[in-house]
Structures are given as structure tokens and as C-alpha cells.
Amino acid sequence: MDILANLALGFSTAATPMNLMYCFAGVFLGTFIGVLPGVGPLAAVAMLLPVSFYLPPETALVMLAGVYYGAEYGGSIASILLNIPGTPSASVTCLDGYPMAQQGRAGVALFVTAIASFFGAMFGVVVMVLLSPALAEFALLFGPAEYFSVMVLGLVAASVVSNHGALRGIMMVCLGILLGTVGVDVNSGETRFTGGIAELRDGVNLVVVAMGLFGISEVITSARGATRSYATAKISLKQFLPTGAEWLRSIAPAFRGASVGSFFGTLPGTGQTVASFVGYALEKRISRNRDNFGKGAIEGVVVPESANNAAAQTAFIPTLTLGIPGSATMALMLGALMIHGITPGPRLITERPELFWGLIVSFLFGNLFLLILNIPLIGLWVKLLQVPHFYLYPAVIVLICVGVYSIDNSVFDIWVTLGFGLLGYFMRLYKFEPAPLLIGFVLGPMMEEFFRRAMLLSRGDPLVFLERPGSAALLGVSVILLIWAMLPGRARKQKLA
Amino acid sequence: MINRRHMLSLLGLAAAVGITAGSTSVEAASDWPEKPVRILVSFPPGGSSDLVARLLAKELGEKLGQQFVVENKPGAAGTVAAMALKEAANDGYTFMLSNLTPFSVAPTRFPDTPYDPLTDFTHVSYIGTVHLGLFVRPGAGASDLESFIAMAKDDPDNIDYGTSGVGSWGHIVSVDFTDKTETQLVHIPYKGSGPMRLDFRADVVGAMFDAIPQNLPAVADKEAIPLAVSATERIATLPDTPTFRELGYDIVAENWLGISAPADIDPEISAKMDATMQDVMALPAVDAQFDTWGIIRSTKTTEEFTDYVASQFTDWKPLVMKASDK
Numbered sequence: 001m002d003i004l005a006n007l008a009l010g011f012s013t014a015a016t017p018m019n020l021m022y023c024f025a026g027v028f029l030g031t032f033i034g035v036l037p038g039v040g041p042l043a044a045v046a047m048l049l050p051v052s053f054y055l056p057p058e059t060a061l062v063m064l065a066g067v068y069y070g071a072e073y074g075g076s077i078a079s080i081l082l083n084i085p086g087t088p089s090a091s092v093t094c095l096d097g098y099p100m101a102q103q104g105r106a107g108v109a110l111f112v113t114a115i116a117s118f119f120g121a122m123f124g125v126v127v128m129v130l131l132s133p134a135l136a137e138f139a140l141l142f143g144p145a146e147y148f149s150v151m152v153l154g155l156v157a158a159s160v161v162s163n164h165g166a167l168r169g170i171m172m173v174c175l176g177i178l179l180g181t182v183g184v185d186v187n188s189g190e191t192r193f194t195g196g197i198a199e200l201r202d203g204v205n206l207v208v209v210a211m212g213l214f215g216i217s218e219v220i221t222s223a224r225g226a227t228r229s230y231a232t233a234k235i236s237l238k239q240f241l242p243t244g245a246e247w248l249r250s251i252a253p254a255f256r257g258a259s260v261g262s263f264f265g266t267l268p269g270t271g272q273t274v275a276s277f278v279g280y281a282l283e284k285r286i287s288r289n290r291d292n293f294g295k296g297a298i299e300g301v302v303v304p305e306s307a308n309n310a311a312a313q314t315a316f317i318p319t320l321t322l323g324i325p326g327s328a329t330m331a332l333m334l335g336a337l338m339i340h341g342i343t344p345g346p347r348l349i350t351e352r353p354e355l356f357w358g359l360i361v362s363f364l365f366g367n368l369f370l371l372i373l374n375i376p377l378i379g380l381w382v383k384l385l386q387v388p389h390f391y392l393y394p395a396v397i398v399l400i401c402v403g404v405y406s407i408d409n410s411v412f413d414i415w416v417t418l419g420f421g422l423l424g425y426f427m428r429l430y431k432f433e434p435a436p437l438l439i440g441f442v443l444g445p446m447m448e449e450f451f452r453r454a455m456l457l458s459r460g461d462p463l464v465f466l467e468r469p470g471s472a473a474l475l476g477v478s479v480i481l482l483i484w485a486m487l488p489g490r491a492r493k494q495k496l497a
Numbered sequence: 498m499i500n501r502r503h504m505l506s507l508l509g510l511a512a513a514v515g516i517t518a519g520s521t522s523v524e525a526a527s528d529w530p531e532k533p534v535r536i537l538v539s540f541p542p543g544g545s546s547d548l549v550a551r552l553l554a555k556e557l558g559e560k561l562g563q564q565f566v567v568e569n570k571p572g573a574a575g576t577v578a579a580m581a582l583k584e585a586a587n588d589g590y591t592f593m594l595s596n597l598t599p600f601s602v603a604p605t606r607f608p609d610t611p612y613d614p615l616t617d618f619t620h621v622s623y624i625g626t627v628h629l630g631l632f633v634r635p636g637a638g639a640s641d642l643e644s645f646i647a648m649a650k651d652d653p654d655n656i657d658y659g660t661s662g663v664g665s666w667g668h669i670v671s672v673d674f675t676d677k678t679e680t681q682l683v684h685i686p687y688k689g690s691g692p693m694r695l696d697f698r699a700d701v702v703g704a705m706f707d708a709i710p711q712n713l714p715a716v717a718d719k720e721a722i723p724l725a726v727s728a729t730e731r732i733a734t735l736p737d738t739p740t741f742r743e744l745g746y747d748i749v750a751e752n753w754l755g756i757s758a759p760a761d762i763d764p765e766i767s768a769k770m771d772a773t774m775q776d777v778m779a780l781p782a783v784d785a786q787f788d789t790w791g792i793i794r795s796t797k798t799t800e801e802f803t804d805y806v807a808s809q810f811t812d813w814k815p816l817v818m819k820a821s822d823k
């Protein structure tokens with residue numbers, strides 16, 4: 001059995017005391033950095049990159065990977081407690097996680113997040129062990145037409161996610177796409193909608209949009225007197241535990257989320273975000289509990305968390321097997337390897353098997369550490385909600401500003417964040433949700449890029465999207481999802497009328 | 498530990514406040530550096546140029562007994578970082594990893610660029626250069642440049658090629674190439690080299706103009722055939738690949754790297770920085786690391802480097818304008 005031999009090699013690399021120690025240090029620091037608003041996995045990995053120069057390559061990679069998924073988890077904590085997602089994929093967790101916190105069930109939401117993340121990550125690791133080489137080839141089958149169709153699916157899923165009707169969702173997606181067009185156009189090199197401001201030449205930063213729409217607007221809303229009476233005085237383990245019925249209801253969604261996540265994770269660039277949105281949209285259609293989605297349904301936390309953590313693991317497949325990073329965070333990981341003179345690529349698995357399999361096995365340990373570390377900490381995080389507003393919110397604003405500034409060391413970004421905060425506040429007043437806007441903003445520019453590339457390559461023939469089977473299938477699923485989203489809505493309205 | 502960069506910038510701030518308080522004491526160049534030194538980088542963390550800066554920062558810091566802090570200021574083709582450098586105090590505590598795009602290309606491409614690549618800066622140390630290659634897929638049907646050009650002439654507007662973006666050096670060189678070879682190719686722009694190489698491996702685009710180092714593994718695996726390189730003579734990592742010049746096309750492109758400072762810094766500080774840079778780059782470990790990154794080193798004095806930046810700007814100017822028209 002090849003797989004067993006590989007795993008044995010992986011264990012012998014990952015289970016050394018030094019690697020275990022750095023793995024633990026990585027997830028620990030990653031979690032704490034990730035909790036800070038505006039500081040996502042990219043910033044966390046960048047901060048700790050210099051430390052890795054002094055470590056052997058396996059240890060460096062194990063530690064940085066720990067920081068990466070530790071920060072992913074930390075981002076979910078802020079999403080649930082304060083409605084401030086660290087990453088676009090965590091904005092899906094806000095949809096049900098934050099209502100749970102408002103109902104005084106923050107502990108349960110955090111507990112479920114820890115378990116679902118662990119489950120999703122384990123699922124992703126198993127997929128990696130069994131299918132790595134095959135999935136790398138699969139990523140190569142995706143041309144511009146297929147990517148375009150994946151983005152369409154992601155956007156349809158995002159509109160369906162909205163709790164105030166698909167129409168409002170679609171409007172927000174479109175606004176997001178429009179905001180995404182600011183900056184240099186990839187195909188002509190011309191700047192669009194920058195108003196002559198040099199800082200906007202590369203577009204508006206994603207973290208800036210997310211922190212403004214979610215974080216700042218949350219603070220404004222709360223300062224305007226929204227009551228927060230959900231802080232519980234005593235915190236015991238009992239209060240974190242979901243009810244028996246909730247455990248049972250979560251099993252199937254966890255599997256569905258992790259499968260969706262593992263699939264989308266292998267696609268460079270978009271994986272995690274599309275995975276959480278598609279997973280959530282799918283669940284919202286098929287769940288028996290669908291009417292409670294957006295009001296604190298436990299499945300609404302389980303699905304995006306298992307999906308995005310499975311995707312976080314499988315995202316390593318194209319990075320390590322093809323040597324081509326799928327995201328900025330992955331580019332940083334490759335950078336860490338390169339500084340040790342290792343060139344990632346198709347030969348990495350055969351030439352440095354101890355590194356590849358050691359890393360995969362370290363995911364097992366890292367996620368286990370994450371679980372052990374976080375369950376006792378839930379009480380601490382929930383206590384954060386007991387901090388009086390007049391201390392908590394100014395601190396949150398300061399942290400957001402620091403986080404936003406640290407991305408590009410730009411003061412301009414802080415002002416833009418505050419602007420988006422005001423926009424977010426008015427959107428709340430008129431019941432428009434920020435999550436679909438955010439995914440429109442992320443996927444819109446990519447969709448345009450892939451659409452125009454596919455059209456360039458086909459010399460202007462739009463049939464290319466239907467002639468390629470992968471693309472046609474994805475577009476078909478999108479149409480079905482859209483129709484599906486419209487139908488039960490109408491049926492329910494008729495019942496009411 | 499939790500937030501090293503912010504702590505360092507706080508330290509820097511504290512130090513700055515200290516200096517303003519005792520502003521009567523004139524700082525002697527021989528004492529430089531007395532507080533952490535910033536190196537601005539015009540790329541996000543993780544790229545090869547960012548790694549160059551981080552490696553140099555570590556070694557410079559050890560040699561001079563002060564922290565050298567890498568500060569990423571990506572954006573607007575590197576002009577955001579260059580503007581920040583221009584506006585920084587010329588006290589020897591801010592440098593930038595200068596390179597081709599913001600200093601040789603952007604001022605021509607964006608006429609409203611608010612700095613002059615020569616008069617607004619002190620160009621201190623030259624580091625080295627990376628070259629560009631024209632690569633094709635093994636299945637594309639061309640094994641050398643002549644057969645590629647013949648294919649392009651047989652069927653104009655049929656061959657697709659990728660570059661890492663409109664206005665990138667690959668794009669500028671490709672326009673020069675089609676001009677000098679009198680061929681018509683279809684340009685497929687990408688957002689950076691990574692996504693382009695993915696499509697190249699998947700046979701979505703059959704040819705690309707890209708920096709050489711990141712493509713060496715693909716060449717070794719016979720997944721990419723290098724047809725020609727943009728250097729003045731053959732390069733060590735691709736000894737069998739001819740230069741464009743050898744084949745009769747006068748195409749040369751160097752993506753240079755250096756260390757620059759704001760205008761008029763103390764010449765003594767500049768000299769000390771340059772001397773330390775030369776020491777650091779002579780270290781066998783640094784030299785070997787530059788080799789693996791494919792950076793071709795050569796020595797230039799501060800004066801030679803300044804002249805080089807000036808000549809690069811004038812050399813690129815007509816090419817950039819030609820590419821902007823298309």
C-alpha cells in the first residue's frame with residue numbers, strides 16, 4: 001500500500017518534538033492574530049514569515065500552515081461574536097453565527113465552529129491523501145470558460161443566500177460587481193472609475209470593503225442603541241453544547257459542506273469563498289430547517305465552516321503539486337519554500353516526499369491542536385461580549401484601523417473603510433445584506449477577466465461556454481439553482497396569501 | 498511577538514519623537530544607523546523581489562547591528578512605493594528596493610506620475626537583473642525561434658501568447674517582438690505570471706513572454722521550450738538557448754533590482770550603505786540564494802548605477818510608448 005508507506009513517512013517527519021512544537025505555536029499564534037479584525041491569514045502568515053527563515057524547511061512550512069488555518073479559525077470567532085468576518089468566506093458564517101450570538105448562544109456557535117472546522121479539515125486531508133495527483137490534473141482541465149461558469153455559479157449561490165429575498169440579493173451582487181470594476185482593466189490597461197486617485201488604480205481592497213460593510217457598520221448600529229442583552233453571566237461547558245437534536249441535524253450538512261469545500265478548494269483563487277457560499281445556498285434549499293436559515297440555524301454555521309476548512313486544506317494541492325500558488329497566502333507559502341532553495345512543482349512529491357507527506361500529516365496534528373486549544377477558550381471569547389460597549393466598540397474601531405492600515409501601509413484605505421462603514425449602515429437600515437455584495441465584489445472582476453479571456457481565445461464565439469462540457473454543466477447547475485430558489489419562495493408566499 | 502511589525506513601527510515612532518526632541522544634535526553619518534531602517538518594497542509579500550528584500554534586510558541588519566524592516570507598499574505599478582520614497586525624510590532611514598517598473602516604465606506609461614525617476618531619488622546600490630524569455634509548449638509545433646516566426650507568418654492572428662498584463666515588461670517586449678519580426682500574434686493578458694503559467698501548462702495558451710527563473714523547472718521537465726532570451730549574451734541557467742540578438746532581432750530587456758533612497762541623502766550614509774550592500778552580496782550564502790532565484794549579479798558603482806537608471810529610462814521610453822498605442 002503506497003498510501004500507508006507515504007503516511008508513515010509523513011508521521012515520521014511531522015511527529016518530531018520540534019515540528020509538533022512549531023505546529024502548536026503556529027496554530028496558537030494564528031488563532032490570536034486571526035481574531036483581530038482586518039487581520040486575516042495573509043497578514044498572519046506575512047508577519048511570521050521571517051521566523052521561518054531560521055527553521056528547517058519542513059518545520060517552517062508546518063508552522064506557517066498552522067498559522068494559516070489557525071488564522072482562518074480565528075476569523076470565524078470575530079464573525080460570530082461581532083459580525084466582523086476576517087475573510088470573505090467567513091462572511092457566510094456571520095449569516096447564522098451572529099444571530100446565534102445575539103440569542104445568547106455564542107458559546108454553542110463557537111463550539112460548533114470548532115467541531116465543524118475540524119471535521120471539514122479532516123475531510124479535506126483525507127481527500128488530499130487519496131486524490132492529490134488526480135486533483136492536480138483536474139485543476140488543469142479548468143480553462144477560462146470553466147472558471148467563468150464557476151463564478152456564475154458562485155454569484156447565483158450568493159444571491160440565493162440573502163434572507164430578504166433573491167431580488168435584494170441580486171441587487172447587492174450587482175453593486176458588488178460594479179465596485180469591483182474600479183481600477184486598471186486587465187485587458188486594455190486603462191483605469192476605470194478611479195477619479196484620478198492613484199490609490200484606486202489597483203481597485204478597492206477586499207479587506208477594506210469587508211471591514212467597512214460588516215465591522216464599522218456593526219459598531220454604528222450598536223452605538224445607535226441596538227440592545228445587546230445576550231451576554232450570559234456564567235459560562236459552563238453545558239452552555240456550549242448543542243442539543244441532541246442539533247447534533248443529529250448537523251451530521252449530513254457537515255458531510256455536504258466538506259464535499260463541496262474539497263471540490264472547490266482545488267480551484268486556484270476562488271476555492272474557499274465559492275465553497276462556503278455554494279455550500280450554504282445548497283443547504284438552504286435542501287435543509288428541512290431551511291426557514292430558520294439566517295435566524296441562527298446551526299446548519300448555517302456547520303456548512304460554511306466545514307466547507308471553507310476543507311477547501312483550505314485542498315487549496316494546497318495545486319500549490320504544492322503544480323508549484324503555482326492559488327492565492328496570495330499560498331504565494332507566501334511558496335516563498336517560504338523558495339527561501340530554503342526548494343522549488344515547488346510536479347516533482348516535489350517524488351523528490352521531497354518527506355516534506356509533502358510531513359506537511360499533510362501535520363495538518364492532522366495542527367487541527368487537533370486547534371480543537372484542543374479552542375474548546376477551553378470558548379468561555380474566554382464569550383466573556384468578550386460582556387465587556388461594556390463603551391470599551392469594546394472603540395477598541396474594535398482601533399483594531400480595524402490598525403488591521404486595514406497594515407495591509408498596504410496606506411492611510412487612504414482607512415478613510416475608504418469608514419466610507420464603506422456608512423454605506424453598510426444605510427444598507428442595514430433598508431434591509432440589504434452585505435454578504436452578497438462582498439462575493440459580487442470578489443467574483444465580479446474575476447468573472448469579467450475569465451469571460452474576456454475565453455472570448456479572446458475563441459475569437460469572439462460565445463458558444464465556447466456551452467461547447468465545453470465542464471462549463472456547460474456548471475452553467476446548467478446555476479440555472480437549476482436559480483429556478484429552485486424562485487419556486488419554493490413563490491409557493492410559500494401563496495400559502496401566506 | 499503577536500504583532501512584530503506594528504511593534505517595530507511603534508519603536509520607530511518612539512525613536513523619531515526622541516530625535517525631534519533633541520533636534521539640536523546633528524547626527525553624524527559614522528553613527529548611522531541608530532534606529533531601525535525601512536526598506537520599501539513595491540510588491541506584496543511573497544514574490545521573488547519581496548524575498549530579495551527580506552534576505553537583504555536580515556543580512557544588512559546583522560552587519561550593521563540595527564533592524565532593517567521590510568515594508569510592503571504595493572500598488573499602481575510600483576508608483577505607490579516610489580511616491581512614498583520620494584516623500585520620506587532623506588535621513589538615511591528609508592530605502593526602497595528599486596526596480597524596472599516604477600523607475601523605467603511607469604513614468605512614461607502614466608504621464609501623471611508625480612516623480613522624476615532620476616532627480617527625485619538617490620540610486621545607491623545595483624543588485625542584479627532577471628531576463629525574459631519567449632517560451633512555447635512542446636505541442637505547439639515550434640522548436641526554435643525561426644520555426645515559430647514562420648508559423649506566425651503562415652497564419653497571422655492565429656497564435657495566442659500570454660504576458661503578465663497590459664503594460665508589463667513581457668507585454669512591452671512582445672510588442673517590440675511582433676514589430677521587429679513583422680508578425681501578428683494574439684495577446685492574452687493575465688494578472689501576473691502565476692495564473693498565466695497555469696494556463697500555459699493546461700495548453701490554454703501555447704506561448705508566453707515571461708521572466709526566466711520561475712520557468713526553469715518547467716523547462717527541465719520539458720513542459721516549456723525556451724526559444725530565445727532577452728539578454729545581451731547567453732545566460733548560465735539556459736546555456737543552449739540563443740539570445741534574440743544572436744538570431745538577428747535586437748531585443749534586450751532587463752528587469753533590474755537595486756537599492757534607492759530619497760534625493761540628496763548624506764553621501765557618507767549612501768557610501769556606507771553601498772559598502773555594506775557589497776559585503777552582504779559577496780557572502781556565499783547570499784550569492785547562492787541569488788543564483789537559485791535566477792538573479793544575474795554584476796557590480797556597478799553608485800555612479801554607474803545612477804547612469805544605468807538614466808539609460809534604462811531612455812531605452813524603455815520608445816518601447817513603452819509603442820506598447821501603449823496598441
